[in-house]
């Protein structure tokens with residue numbers, strides 16, 4: 001192994017190959033400290049009068065995954081960050097000005113600064129492998145592409161596509177990259193280097209204009225059309241993010257500069273934007289999420305590396321169908337769905353088929369791939385074919401004796417190693433395992449709806465679950481594309497436990513006369529994706545009110561849900577599924593059902609402003625999160641932050657409830673809670689918070 005990152009090798013035909021291989025790392029990333037070495041390589045190539053130069057990665061599954069995020073995080077001042085962006089600009093400008101042909105041979109992750117590196121080359125050839133993904137995901141870190149991405153991308157793929165990709169952080173596959181003009185050629189990995197060498201010999205290619213349809217050409221080709229494009233992009237950002245994130249606006253500004261300013265000024269706009277964003281609290285929080293999730297991937301590693309390949313799902317309802325889908329289509333397992341009725345089975349199969357068909361229509365999936373994935377899912381109404389099941393995941397009604405009988409059935413029809421995982425959202429796992437012959441194999445695995453979209457899963461071992469089973473289930477959940485957090489077996493686990501007091505407070509405010517839309521808007525403006533009453537309508541008011549008594553029994557009166565919910569249930573206003581809850585649901589939109597105020601005996605009389613409404617609801621959630629950590633429901637503040645962001649949509653730019661509590665300060669929060677508690681004891685500050693306030697400590 002050498003210490004070099006850029007390993008230069010001159011081939012017989014005067015073509016040089018530079019293999020990029022950051023020593024000791026499985027992923028190539030770019031650091032400012034590599035610049036001198038890259039400059040040396042470029043000088044060497046110039047002095048040796050090479051005809052062409054190919055950049056390829058020495059790693060098996062990535063080209064370059066971007067600038068090193070740890071390096072970005074260590075930038076102390078705006079000037080430090082500005083220096084990083086300008087350093088990238090300078091070195092990439094040198095690459096672009098080389099007198100010989102430069103070719104980037106791309107395989108695997110080519111992201112952020114990695115793609116910007118490739119964009120500075122004359123020609124890009126990529127492998128057609130599934131793992132080849134190209135993109136500028138900086139926005140997800142609260143940043144903009146600071147290595148020339150906002151300048152070079154629009155020139156290759158057009159303004160609209162560049163905006164779409166950089167504003168969403170979308171990663172595109174090889175074929176899509178070729179179609180859009182991002183890469184010049186796409187080949188099997190086995191001939192990637194050969195194709196790149198061949199191109200390097202051919203010499204410089206003429207730069208081509210983006211492949212645009214006529215309407216796009218017209219729009220992008222004149223200032224009036226561009227005005228429309230940029231305004232629409234900014235409006236969409238505001239609609240989607242509520243204006244909470246500065247990065248998308250800075251991206252739009254830099255892309256606009258790329259077409260409206262001279263190159264020097266436009267690059268300065270990009271560098272300034274990058275430096276400002278790098279210092280922003282939003283980017284710091286989002287980078288924190290990246291570090292947290294990467295760290296979590298290393299925990300609960302399994303000794304037995306063979307992955308779970310045979311899965312059974314009990315219950316073909318919405319949750320069961322979603323679990324079957326991610327097991328088959330993400331974790332590539334064979335899935336057997338069991339339902340009491342064949343109708344349940346076919347509904348579950350149809351669920352996957354619909355999702356896959358959409359992907360096929362969007363050409364993400366071929367019809368052969370669709371068929372292959374569907375072939376992995378079968379259904380039965382009995383336990384035939386269950387013998388080799390490695391994990392059975394139940395998603396049936398919240399009924400303890402039903403779940404216990406399923407444990408017995410699974411034990412009778414599978415094998416000694418089969419894991420029984422319950423997708424309960426409220427029942428204690430130790431009770432489900434109570435009558436099990438092999439309680440060490442029983443565990444909770446709590447998904448969130450819709451399963452294929454929600455990134456979190458709670459893994460809940462009871463006291464007798466074996467460590468090996470926990471590790472296997474965590475590893476399987478990761479294969480399903482989920483971020484698992486291991487939580488303690490106590491009522492509500494973590495997510496529902498912090499959600500319940502938040503939703504209850506929203507209901508209390510409604511009963512006190514605050515209008516429904518105002519409550520929801522207050523929390524959306526705070527940064528949640530939907531308001532608490534909309535959320536309750538989505539989950540189902542009946543479901544919410546089933547969990548509440550369990551929490552109240554085990555954890556105390558502060559969890560008591562308002563009695564008014566019973567009136568809603570009696571009136572069959574269960575939420576979206578019955579067409580009405582707090583809102584009335586039409587084919588396309590929803591509106592507040594004014595008659596609900598009469599039904600609940602409320603006279604609308606707004607007294608609080610939206611900030612006060614948000615503060616009351618959120619402080620309930622924060623208080624309960626503090627208790628959860630204190631009681632060991634979650635193992636760390638980090639797990640609590642990730643759980644709330646990925647499970648509830650707690651505003652990511654605030655970094656999660658614990659990061660937010662640090663920002664507010666325990667003293668400030670405890671004092672606000674104590675003020676609210678004078679009128680409602682449910683606000684009594686958690687002991688842990690009071691102690692932190694006294695000792696002036698923080699979570700991070």
Ligand SMILES: C[C@H](O)CC(=O)SCCNC(=O)CCNC(=O)[C@H](O)C(C)(C)COP(=O)(O)OP(=O)(O)OC[C@H]1O[C@@H](n2cnc3c(N)ncnc32)[C@H](O)[C@@H]1OP(=O)(O)O
Pocket residue numbers: 026027029065066067068069070085088109111112113114116137138141143144145146147149294295297
């Ligand atoms: C100036 C520029 O415009 C600014 C930038 O480029 S900002 C960076 C833009 N790039 C990104 O956001 C990509 C970040 N990385 C990822 O999304 C994912 O790591 C990935 C999709 C590349 C691979 O995912 P996966 O296979 O699950 O591997 P994952 O566990 O995440 O990463 C493997 C290792 O690479 C590290 N890594 C990946 N990308 C990194 C990056 N950009 N910076 C620092 N470390 C990185 C991870 O921390 C992890 O390190 P570890 O093994 O020491 O814990």
